[in-house]
Amino acid sequence: MATQRILDFLATRRPTGPCLVVDLDVVRDNFRAFEKALPDSRIYYAVKANPAPEILRLLAAMGSSFDTASVAEVEMAMDAGAPADRISFGNTIKKERDIARAYQLGIRLFAVDCVEEVEKIARVAPGARVFCRVLTDGEGAEWPLSRKFGCVPAMAVDVLRHAKGLGLDAYGVSFHVGSQQTDLTAWDRALADAKVVFATLAEEGIVLKMVNMGGGFPTRYLRDVPAAQAYGQAIFSALRKHFGNAIPETIIEPGRGMVGNAGVIKSEVVLISKKAANDNVRWVFLDIGKFGGLAETMDEAIRYPIVTAHDGTETAPCVLAGPTCDSADVMYEKTPYLLPLSLTIGDEVLIEGTGAYTTTYSAVAFNGFEPLRSYVI
Amino acid sequence: MATQRILDFLATRRPTGPCLVVDLDVVRDNFRAFEKALPDSRIYYAVKANPAPEILRLLAAMGSSFDTASVAEVEMAMDAGAPADRISFGNTIKKERDIARAYQLGIRLFAVDCVEEVEKIARVAPGARVFCRVLTDGEGAEWPLSRKFGCVPAMAVDVLRHAKGLGLDAYGVSFHVGSQQTDLTAWDRALADAKVVFATLAEEGIVLKMVNMGGGFPTRYLRDVPAAQAYGQAIFSALRKHFGNAIPETIIEPGRGMVGNAGVIKSEVVLISKKAANDNVRWVFLDIGKFGGLAETMDEAIRYPIVTAHDGTETAPCVLAGPTCDSADVMYEKTPYLLPLSLTIGDEVLIEGTGAYTTTYSAVAFNGFEPLRSYVI
Numbered sequence: 001m002a003t004q005r006i007l008d009f010l011a012t013r014r015p016t017g018p019c020l021v022v023d024l025d026v027v028r029d030n031f032r033a034f035e036k037a038l039p040d041s042r043i044y045y046a047v048k049a050n051p052a053p054e055i056l057r058l059l060a061a062m063g064s065s066f067d068t069a070s071v072a073e074v075e076m077a078m079d080a081g082a083p084a085d086r087i088s089f090g091n092t093i094k095k096e097r098d099i100a101r102a103y104q105l106g107i108r109l110f111a112v113d114c115v116e117e118v119e120k121i122a123r124v125a126p127g128a129r130v131f132c133r134v135l136t137d138g139e140g141a142e143w144p145l146s147r148k149f150g151c152v153p154a155m156a157v158d159v160l161r162h163a164k165g166l167g168l169d170a171y172g173v174s175f176h177v178g179s180q181q182t183d184l185t186a187w188d189r190a191l192a193d194a195k196v197v198f199a200t201l202a203e204e205g206i207v208l209k210m211v212n213m214g215g216g217f218p219t220r221y222l223r224d225v226p227a228a229q230a231y232g233q234a235i236f237s238a239l240r241k242h243f244g245n246a247i248p249e250t251i252i253e254p255g256r257g258m259v260g261n262a263g264v265i266k267s268e269v270v271l272i273s274k275k276a277a278n279d280n281v282r283w284v285f286l287d288i289g290k291f292g293g294l295a296e297t298m299d300e301a302i303r304y305p306i307v308t309a310h311d312g313t314e315t316a317p318c319v320l321a322g323p324t325c326d327s328a329d330v331m332y333e334k335t336p337y338l339l340p341l342s343l344t345i346g347d348e349v350l351i352e353g354t355g356a357y358t359t360t361y362s363a364v365a366f367n368g369f370e371p372l373r374s375y376v377i
Numbered sequence: 378m379a380t381q382r383i384l385d386f387l388a389t390r391r392p393t394g395p396c397l398v399v400d401l402d403v404v405r406d407n408f409r410a411f412e413k414a415l416p417d418s419r420i421y422y423a424v425k426a427n428p429a430p431e432i433l434r435l436l437a438a439m440g441s442s443f444d445t446a447s448v449a450e451v452e453m454a455m456d457a458g459a460p461a462d463r464i465s466f467g468n469t470i471k472k473e474r475d476i477a478r479a480y481q482l483g484i485r486l487f488a489v490d491c492v493e494e495v496e497k498i499a500r501v502a503p504g505a506r507v508f509c510r511v512l513t514d515g516e517g518a519e520w521p522l523s524r525k526f527g528c529v530p531a532m533a534v535d536v537l538r539h540a541k542g543l544g545l546d547a548y549g550v551s552f553h554v555g556s557q558q559t560d561l562t563a564w565d566r567a568l569a570d571a572k573v574v575f576a577t578l579a580e581e582g583i584v585l586k587m588v589n590m591g592g593g594f595p596t597r598y599l600r601d602v603p604a605a606q607a608y609g610q611a612i613f614s615a616l617r618k619h620f621g622n623a624i625p626e627t628i629i630e631p632g633r634g635m636v637g638n639a640g641v642i643k644s645e646v647v648l649i650s651k652k653a654a655n656d657n658v659r660w661v662f663l664d665i666g667k668f669g670g671l672a673e674t675m676d677e678a679i680r681y682p683i684v685t686a687h688d689g690t691e692t693a694p695c696v697l698a699g700p701t702c703d704s705a706d707v708m709y710e711k712t713p714y715l716l717p718l719s720l721t722i723g724d725e726v727l728i729e730g731t732g733a734y735t736t737t738y739s740a741v742a743f744n745g746f747e748p749l750r751s752y753v754i
Contacts, residue, residue, distance in 0.1 A: 093648050148704045
């Protein structure tokens with residue numbers, strides 16, 4: 001997944017220290033693949049996945065809309081050229097003053113999952129469109145979803161009815177099937193729930209217009225994942241099945257699926273050692289770890305492919321850890337990682353599929369290490 | 378644990394957004410308590426716990442030494458007024474060029490746990506003192522220790538012998554009983570291992586001089602912990618038991634124990650909601666979470682006391698979560714947290730015992746939220 005452009009950049013620029021390199025050509029290809037796979041859906045790029053200005057500018061120019069998590073992300077999207085009507089404030093947890101600020105900036109589309117949030121919006125963003133997030137089970141997702149976002153469908157009906165009563169535009173329903181979702185039927189189950197909310201409110205004369213199908217589109221790490229085309233077909237079939245000839249406006253919010261495979265982290269082997277003379281598992285320590293950008297290795301959830309100059313030679317299992325004085329800074333231990341036996345201290349390695357959820361997760365200064373540097377080319 | 382000075386600061390300055398306030402008077406008291414509890418040990422403050430310049434300057438002026446994890450931390454300690462001979466490069470995982478840089482800066486004390494690291498030091502820091510870290514079981518610690526640091530005692534013998542052979546000063550042994558360690562016998566078990574290394578090498582004519590007893594000294598979160606005095610007595614008894622009349626030079630490296638109880642995070646309740654009308658557990662969302670500085674709530678390891686203006690009134694369990702669009706940003710869910718039923722959106726809360734391992738763990742910009750601000754008073 002390290003493109004020739006990325007390899008050339010690293011070979012020419014020789015940046016010191018760990019860094020992420022993102023190839024915009026891959027982002028462009030991913031955007032087009034989503035457009036092609038779901039031609040009737042509007043694409044709201046999940047800014048939180050990677051808010052690098054170059055990525056936001058490219059996507060804004062290609063016509064993308066943006067899913068934002070904070071006022072700062074709203075401003076980043078606008079700075080990149082996105083008009084306010086292409087920006088959704090998709091965080092269900094917002095301070096009232098942040099809602100007010102976003103409204104002042106022209107944002108008219110907000111996520112909610114409870115009446116308390118609806119009331120904040122009604123107070124400071126009169127007439128805005130709101131969509132209510134419905135809980136899904138997250139089954140089949142590699143990065144687990146807790147029950148943090150959304151409410152049960154029956155409560156979503158109450159929430160949207162309340163919004164309507166307060167003069168807001170009860171606009172639709174959203175769900176998220178779980179990040180790095182590889183089970184195509186997950187969207188079918190969630191769309192069935194969305195349809196229940198649509199139908200119940202329709203009986204009261206409240207006509208919802210939009211289904212926000214969230215993100216979850218996976219990027220390829222170690223295992224093959226279905227292509228965007230396969231997702232598109234599964235989602236379209238589910239929409240047809242549940243909504244028949246009255247398919248609503250739809251939105252998707254890819255983040256990882258848009259930028260994950262566009263980025264590669266260059267790292268250096270700092271140490272290879274054992275804990276006892278007769279240990280058969282080596283410890284390999286890199287100059288990046290859980291606190292330097294690879295937070296998604298938490299509970300060994302995301303397993304990144306690692307490329308070395310010795311690939312193809314004999315491998316053996318090792319524990320992979322980061323460079324900090326924190327004992328929790330271990331990436332893969334329960335399931336050891338296979339790396340070449342000839343790997344040596346000082347070698348550079350490439351950690352692939354790291355374009356999403358790395359730079360911004362990076363700790364600001366843990367152990368005195370600077371945050372992950374990023375180059376977008 | 379919020380001192381009057383902290384409360385006055387918050388009342389007067391009214392900082393917006395989540396922030397940490399650290400009271401230097403508490404740090405001063407903690408330093409004196411360690412000095413009194415272990416009068417024969419040198420105190421190396423673990424800079425990674427909180428590297429705020431004001432804290433480092435205070436401790437440098439009080440005569441503290443410093444345990445550092447990177448060249449950046451070495452430089453911070455020196456900038457704060459610590460001479461090089463009061464600084465230890467305590468990370469066992471170091472790039473050779475970082476060792477060289479530290480040596481240029483005058484650092485002569487380095488941690489190792491394998492022959493590979495000894496060889497780096499021998500190449501670029503000739504004649505330096507090295508101490509070898511021995512693995513401990515971490516039993517009794519709240520923040521778990523993995524096997525990441527240290528080697529078995531038998532290997533430590535080999536490592537220090539190798540150091541001596543390469544012209545380094547085989548200076549001593551270190552261990553770490555696990556952070557927030559509340560079992561006083563943990564030091565006894567580790568000192569028994571240290572003594573084995575001392576004795577084995579002494580038979581070969583290699584005389585070690587120092588035992589680095591690491592950190593692990595707890596700060597008070599929700600449960601009472603033994604006072605520094607109790608630790609001092611337990612440690613002195615163990616030293617006497619294992620080393621008799623030949624007690625070596627000793628070092629301790631408190632981090633959490635030095636600054637944990639000196640800091641309080643002020644946060645705001647962003648949302649309180651339920652997932653279904655008949656749920657009996659509320660979700661309480663704060664404007665700080667796992668990625669904003671409370672990383673040590675990972676696996677619900679550290680349970681911080683939370684003070685509200687409604688304390689003393691009826692409480693009920695709630696799930697406590699952070700403000701980001703990340704489903705992993707939930708602090709306490711498996712064991713719900715008791716908070717007053719009258720807690721309201723917009724209320725301020727104080728999260729106590731947050732002086733250590735918060736500001737630097739904070740993500741640099743996750744979801745567009747800025748890193749945790751800090752005021753040292």
